[in-house]
Amino acid sequence: MSVSELGTPRTGSRPHQDVTIEVRGLRMRYGPVDVLNGVEFRAYRGEVVALLGPNGAGKTTTIEILEGFRIRSAGEVRVLGVDPARGGESWRARLGVVLQSWRDHGKWQVRELLRHLGSFYAPYSTAERGRPWDTDELIAAVGLTEHADKRVSRLSGGQRRRLDVAVGIVGKPEVLFLDEPTAGFDPHSRRDFHDLVHRLADLDDTTILLTTHDLDEADKLADRILVLAGGSIIADDSPDALxxxxxxxxxxxxxxxxxxxxxxxxxxxxxxxxxxxxxxxxxxxxxxxxxxxxxxxxxxxxxxxxxxxxxxxxxxxxxxx
Amino acid sequence: MNPTWNAIRSGLERGVIELRQTFTTAQDLWGYLFPAVVLLVVMTVMRDSEVPGTGFSLGAMALPSVLGMNVAYGGLVNIAQHLAVEREDGTLLRAKAVPGGMLGYLVGKIVGIAGAVLVSLVLVLVPGMFLFDGLALTGVGTWLGLLGVVALGLVATMPIGAALGSLFPNARSIGLLFLPIIGLIAISGIFYPVTSYPEWIQWIAQAFPIYWLGLGMRSALLPEALVAAEIGESWRHLETLAALGAWAVVGLAVAPIVLRRMARRESGSSVAARREKALQRVA
Incomplete structure (x- = not known):
């Protein structure tokens, strides 16, 4: 499956209503140390943004603040127009979070788990965005069709990561967060994953914010690169322009x-x-x-x-x- | 559909799925059968001893008490264990990332644990009915009483168990719970009438739900004459209701606060940190 040629170049200024993530003056302080010190950026509908930076620069902290899993020290943050610190369940339903799984839900079958987690999104289905994703289509999209009836504990590391991605997108998110999504992928899985990301951004208009250490991957996937160092964004541009x-x-x-x-x-x-x-x-x-x-x-x-x-x-x- | 009801319905479904999974997982089947067999063997050995002053089989007296103990154990220890394990492995974080997921998770846990407790009761009660004579198992009142005690017992213990599970830092430290629980079982009149112990021990036993669950089960399943072996020679129905009700009220007041505090702190990096730690321990 290759849908990457559907990608359209994203240039010029974009209308304000397309802003899905807005971060201004974001600060995060742990004890006496400022991990984030005035982070500023925006992301738009259908855009793939890669957040790069040295270890300990605060990439994960930034993503977790946007996900609503961590409370910031100061600054203004809006995801889909809502402050993540106060986001309710209907806001949560519009987000996708790809988590690095370890051994949770080991006894569940792949199909059973995706159908179950998907069922929570049904009340939030809209005319434009039918929720949740059809289970078998979703399984096919992440390439797990052969393993749909397997117990999660019997999946290989790479298959498990695909399942993580499937769980993250089962609710047809408008904004998707991925922290190091392809760690542990073989080159083939990585290519499939890149196709899937392009498909989500182009066909479903999903905003995708990902962190990675693989610069080649960022180059291939991202419309825009943010470099986070010393607690703030030191570069914000397309890979080519950078x-x-x-x-x-x-x-x-x-x-x-x-x-x-x-x-x-x-x-x-x-x-x-x-x-x-x-x-x-x-x-x-x-x-x-x-x-x-x-x-x-x-x-x-x-x-x-x-x-x-x-x-x-x-x-x-x-x-x- | 209303999102809250939808989450509850998904949670019910989750509980049923997880309960079904225990029937096809070797480790869980062992977890059902092993304690049941051990308890039945112990009670059979005690069969020929007598409850002091009654001429009634001590083994038969222990049967309902053991059922009460199983309810308390399931409600306190099993749910604490599940919460600690599933916080560590990221199950809870997944629930948190889904709309209504925490509600669904809790409903699922309640259904799954309650179902597992019922299975463990049946595994002791059904063979026990054939092994022991003299139990009062015929009346409708017996079974209604038994179900009532189970329901009240679960409501009294599960919130406390959930709160305990949220307070322990990881799955291994839950082991610390076993010792006090075993001590409580020993003094709660499960295997020997509590009236044969010194009075101060009786007071300690009566402060905890295990004693009251045992008493409630005995009042439902034993013939009236056995009341002679109880404190005050009474089944003390009102006191049972009050004691278990008090535990339920305390649990339901404390558990949401503790659970919410625990859930708020969960994030991808906290799960990753615990994974690191656990893997280091293995290595």
Whole structure:
């Protein structure tokens, strides 16, 4: 199943009613330490947003505040127009949360569990959005059809993660949160998962906010990347724009008479033109590699950390005191 | 459909599914059969001893008391165990992420545990009816009394059990509950009439629901003459109702507060942290 070609480019400004997540001045303080220190961002209907950042930057904390599972210290947060700290059951019905399961519901069969959890969403069904998702269709969408009658305890790690995703989307959410969704996926499952995410965003207009450590995945999935470091968002842009903004360099590789060459340059086009002018047809296996999202990300975080190193150390000393 | 009713209905369904699962899981079947067999063997051994001053079989007296004990054990320990395990493994967090999920979870737990308690009663009562003579099992009043005591007993113990399960930090620490419970069973007149103990022990026993559940069951299933072995030579129906009712009121007042506080603290990272810890212990 491949529906990724249905994706439409998302550019330009978007109408305000399409805002599904709005975060302003979000702060989270644990004891004397500010984990989040003025986080600001928005997400729109049908948008896939990847939240990146070093370990301990507060990605999980941010997501849990948006899910309504954690109470923030300060700032304004709206998810589907509602403050998550005060969200009721009808608000909850419009959200999906993909949790990392461990061994819960081990005795349940896959189909039985999804049908049961889905039944809670039935009163919240609307004309545009029929809830819950049809159980067998949902099982097929996450690729568990063969295992539908298995007990959950008999699923492999990867199958279990697919079930987690199915549980997260069984209520046809308008906003879906995924914390490290593909940890433990094999490449095939990962590809299927990416197709599913695109389908949810494009066909069902679901806003998807995910955290990941896999930058390649963020690059493929996300319409927009947020980089969280030092308690605030230090970058907020499309993967392409981010790469363009940060990278001035590229790496050019080629072979000539069976010998391999690598050259780093700030102007790859001019360099390649010169290369052909000089060596003509003897140049083979030409490859120009622009900075990847990974390079961009590492550069961003490095730049941030070296710029704010003093502040980081100071706050650490204060915490230790 | 009204979302609250829908959640309750889903919860009822959840309880029935979970109860059914216990019949096809080896570990759960063992959990039903092993205690039943042990209890029946113990009572059979006691069959030829007499309740002091009555000439009635001590084994037959113990049968209704054991039924009362099973209700208390199911309502206190089993539900506490389930809550602690399912908080640790993320079942509760899943319920929290679903609209009306916590209500459905609790309804399901009540139905599932109540069903399991009934199964454990049948497993002791039915063979017991053939093993022991002299039980008063014929009248409609007997069975209504038995069901009434079961229902009141579950209402009196389950909220307390749920609150205890929310207070323990993890599933393993629930083991700490066993010792005091076994001590209470020993002094609550389950296997030997409470009137043979010193008075101060009788007072302690009467502060807890296990004694009253045993008494209620004896009053339903034993012939009238056995009242001679009870405190005050009376079945004390009103006192039973008052004592179990008081436990129910305290439980129903405290449990929602404790449960809500516990549920509020659940999040993906708290489950992940406990998973880490548990896995470290295994390694």
């Amino acid at each position: 790469a363009r903004r940060m990278s001035t360099g590229a790496e050019v590789r080629w072979t000539r008479d069976g010998e391999r060459f690598v050259h780093s340059t700030t102007d790859a086009t001019a360099f390649v033109r010169g290369l052909f002018a000089e060596h003509g047809d003897t140049v083979a296996d030409l490859e120009v590699r622009r900075a990847s999202l990974e390079d961009t990300y590492l550069a961003l975080v490095h730049e941030f950390e070296s710029g704010h190193g003093d502040a980081v150390i100071r706050s650490f000393e204060e915490a230790a005191r």
